[in-house]
Amino acid sequence: MSRVRGEFYACLTARRDVLFELTDAVLCAVGAVRSVPELTLTPEHRRGHGAMYEGLNAGRIDIGRLRNLLCGISLPRFPDGRLVLAVDVSPWLRSDAACSPDRLFCHVYGRAKSASELIPGWPYSFVAVLEPGSSSWTQILDVVRLGPEDDATALTAAQLRAVVDRLIAGGQWREGDPEIVIVADAGYDVCRLGWMLADLPIEMVGRLRSDRVMRLPKPPYAYDPKGGRPPKHGPEFRFADPGSWPRPEVTTVTSTSGYGKAEAQAWDRVHPRLTHRSSWLDHDGPLPLVEGTLVRLKVEHLPKDRAAPPIWLWSSKTGATGGDVDRIWQVFLRRFDLEHTFRLFKQTLGWTRPKLRTPQAADRWTWLLIAAHTQLRLARPLAADLRHPWERPAAPGQLTPARVRREFRNLRPKLVCPARAPKPSRPGPGRPPGSRNRRRATRYDVGKTVKRRERLPDNHVLAKPERVTRP
Template sequence: MSLLHDAVRVESLTLLSRFRTDFYDCLTARADALFELAVAVLCTDGPVRSLVELALAPEHRRGHGSLYGGLNRGRIDIGRLRRTLAGLPLPKAADGRLVLAVDVSPWLRPDAATVPDRSFCHTYGRGEAKHQMMPGWPYSIVAALEAGRTSWTAVLDAVRLQPGADLTAITTVQIREVVERLIDAGQWTEGDPQILVVLDSGYDAPRIAHLLAGLPVQILGRLRSDRVMRRPTPSREEFFLVNPKGGRPPKHGGEFVFGDPTTWGTEQAVTITDTRLYGKATAQAWDRLHPRPTRRAAWLDHDGPLPLIEGTVIRLAVEHLPSGGVNKPVWLWWSGTGATTADVDRCWQSFLRRFDLEHTFRMLKQTLGWTRPRLRTSAAADRWTWLVIAAQTQLRLARPLATDLRRPWEKPVQPDKMTPARVRRGFRNLRTTACSPAGAPKPTRPGPGRPPGSKNRRPATRHDVGRILATGQAYTRPPHHKVGTKPRRIS
């Protein structure tokens, strides 16, 4: 047992050292400053609150001027770093399937009027009707999920959304590129289970499934509770049996209204599972349901007839919520058809695992300080984002090597159950054994700076927030919905 444990530690240390070397090779300008900045993020005591505090860390051997110079004028080979992340060992589900989660997390900059490329980001407030739209940089994150309850994910990609960008189109391109990199890295081969991509509400899951046709992926997305789906188109025999006088055959079948149980009919599959957090979880599935597309919005420029994208609709209902909130059923759409009970269980359990990505966002923001710096340019924000992703990846690779340095009031945990924050506490001790390719700093003298008493004669340019769409058209504020009106039906 001891020999096996030592072999695992040696392999993990080798993998961590190789990634640190590959990460350093991805830094094509001011590599030493950027690399030591990422190391300081991992080795500083407590949460990262500012960049100046990182400059005071012992692991950061350079001055604060070198720190800001690396973020403002450094360069990172993002394509090479993405391929490096795709080639690392990734977590998989119990059946050996890769499960990817996609979500958008904002870097809020409400008071930065001189910062370009800001968009209105949706933020959640406390209580109902407390959601707000605040200026910031929204980032679309793709991560691989683990099996079981955990706060660990493997971040694979991050893309900053431009003002007015089509979220579905950007997400489709991002997922396609991530899947292609995983295939090139040998993470998926012919004969393996298809990759499952889990989306939350806000994404057009059927359209994404249509745009990703030809790739070995399955799309699982959450739908609004006021949606209306259509059943398969009836055959000519069935149509004339109901309409003996004839007429024009319909293009769609009967309606499946989420809010009207009388339109549901018989389920394709039903599963009932006892869970520790939610009590009894009941999942119902209906096969071969599709939305009715219309020639507007995303389908306005579609050539040819509009497609019928069939899938499986799953309704998940639980007895109670751990937080004691309002218990409402969750509606899911899966791009596969002919679902069995095993497929239904895998879908709703994979959707619940999607919330592990929220733990990653909280770790990146509250502990690693992703959204703490007040940077002037969006390019510097992208560099800092990838440095934080590289730091989180090093924590994931160091899990078998870390020692639990728990506080006196904390309970001991098993080595394989340590959280990212606990692994980070002992990373300073691991840094000395892992490879560190950064060179020693050279002695220098700070510049003269602005003369005392002089005024800034070049004020920064101020930018509007999300006022120009990606198509170049002028921004128009959407009309407000009246309170108290009947919810609209979305097909």
């Protein structure tokens, strides 16, 4: 813990003392963080609220060094020694910040059933390491804010490639170790991600929509006296039409504690039929065949005896066995642990509480909370259970992040605190009372700023060339 805190302090290159004390104030505050200026009233923060805002707006963090630090600490692994990563996007909603640039329309579920809204905000892409078993703990390794000019799939692929390279450089993966599994939800183009990251030692697992149509492998070549090019794809595989399903290559049945009997059916070398549209619009040359394993998971019931519709999963691994199929859907169910981390960030650590104008200040605040969450995970085996009278006692190794945070104030005096004491100073005069602000802030539009090149429709007909008469 002391070594990580000292290296985190070294990653702060400007206003390091106030940023470090602000992180400790988040960890030691009583209850959830409701107001960021109130953090300056805690004993751990020895500076005023003006210094706090100055640190968030003008401070600097060596992000590359901090990322290497996060990838170099001890990471949770599954029983076979495998690293399992999850990638997901969580928005910082800023619907009332018209003077904040780089905002996008973020998809947010509404209060009504099957309702969704598009609210302006800053979407952040997180990459975290998952733990085996039922747990709300994750280890955040990287975060990237999506801008108006970014392609979500290309940015996610570059982010995952950088994370895997840092894990290999930090000794977390060596030649001969099991492949790193990366889990994504239905909002990602998992087939394209698997193709873009095919040169890395990873296995891409993601969920597909239940109305997708994919293709089976092409049948063996048979001579056709009529000639013609042999087929490139096999027959269609319609998720909503069981009549188009061939016999599965692998079928497994597993008994679970929370879902009853889980039946998984798998088909090998199932791939989408790609066309020169959307993300493949600028692809040069023939389109590739992105083959993988398609898994249909059906459980008896969800928690509280709710109906359980089947889910479809796709893995970039081909030739999967029964053990591989069970691992695919089991690691996907662990992906929802990242949702508990997002809830902790927003409801307990106050991630979206500050009313910051610039996205750069929001990035600094996000990295401070990631460093705070990392310290909570490292303090997990050291913390005592300070539970409320109405809470059930928990085992020493099963404390939630919120319970570990209650004990952090008692652990802090035993840890290294490299922040220096504040120097006495007086606040500036500020703007004279009664004067108007003559510098109006710039207002920014919301949404994408890059227009996608249009594609010619399939039924378009070229204009006939004009007839040229020779003299």
